[in-house]
Amino acid sequence: EPAFSMPARWIEPADKQRAELAGCTVVDPTSVLITHLGEIARRYAHEQLSREDLQRLIDKVRDSAPTVVDELIPNVITMGTLHRVLTLLLEEHVPINNLTRILESLAQHAAGTKDPLELAERVRQDIGRAICDRFRDPQGRFHAIVLDPRLEHYLRQAVKGNVLAIDPGQIEQLLNRVANEWRKATLRGQEVALLADSAIRRILRHTLARALPDLAVIAYQEVPTDMILEPVAILKLEDIVGRHQPAQNNQTTAANAAANLPGSIPAAA
Structure with missing residues (x-):
């Protein structure tokens, strides 16, 4: 599917009812074209x-x-x-x-x-509300991929000027994990963003943008206090740097992540 890179297949009009009965979302060619053109206009505005x-x-x-x-x-x-x-x-x-x-x-x-x-x-x-509204469901929940505090602290310590100075293999791991969780959420029909502290938001966006140009990276400080955080995934330090690294606290939960809103994430001791 050209606009959102979701798995899709062209079918004959006669097969529409059978596809719908099988649980597929069926979209007419005109709507696909309009959506695709709209995404192009938005991407290059x-x-x-x-x-x-x-x-x-x-x-x-x-x-x-x-x-x-x-x-x-x-x-x-x-x-x-x-x-x-x-x-x-x-x-x-x-x-x-x-x-x-x-x-x-x-x-x-x-x-x-x-x-x-x-x-x-x-x-x-x-203008955080205008940025975040598209990621909110009808119940007011804000769907996001979040970083656990230890990973966030690790990345914050790795910022050198305008560069995220970590091993290229770790950048690849970070990219793969974020891409995997983002695509899984997209397949579920969810609009999700990656949440990070404002200290690393811009540099994280720059690091991921070439491979994931449509992924929104939003700072906790941009999220209105009345929005309910609904993490779709929590990325941990060992997911990126490997399990041989010392772990002081691996018990990061959705509640921990939600507690960080709207201020910055506390660094691990």
């Missing part, structure tokens, strides 16, 4: 946002919130910085339709930094 497009968006916001725009641009941040921040958000499929809220967030944080990467992370935390 960050490449389509031009400076002219941005100016039109800003002009539209100015009609309803002139003070926000006039106080922020260009006195606090330049159009170039704003364009880069929005591009970073779109690159990870973060909606920017509430541009007024994004500008208000930038106005709050731009005094402390002009780095687009840092500003994008701050904005993400301020």
Whole structure:
């Protein structure tokens, strides 16, 4: 299946009823094409946002919130910085339709930094509900793959600048485990994200993005407090580094992971 890489097979129209009776989800070719085109547009939206497009968006916001725009641009941040921040958000499929809220967030944080990467992370935390809503089921549960505290601490200690400095074999193990759990959840019809502390969220996303471009990596700090965490899998340290590593506490449960919301994960002693 082209949009979500799920197992699928073309069938003749005459076989539709038999496939449905067998428990298959049957989708007509037009819907498949529309979905596929929509996914392509979403995946490459960050490449389509031009400076002219941005100016039109800003002009539209100015009609309803002139003070926000006039106080922020260009006195606090330049159009170039704003364009880069929005591009970073779109690159990870973060909606920017509430541009007024994004500008208000930038106005709050731009005094402390002009780095687009840092500003994008701050904005993400301020618009966390918009990021997380797609992963919530009708009961309000937020489905996610989580890292146990020892693995999270191990990865945090391995961050060197913009690089996750661990053995390539361990990166491959991490990638394989995340991909396996993500695909299993997708086959169950669940939208899931990978949760991590904000200190490693961006670098973890960068590490996994080439192989898993559609996987959302979300910081705990972005998850609204009223969302109920429903872990679909918990990745442990020994899953990545091997079972020969010393283990001080292997008893990580879904309750442990849920208790970490919405703040950072405690490091193992």
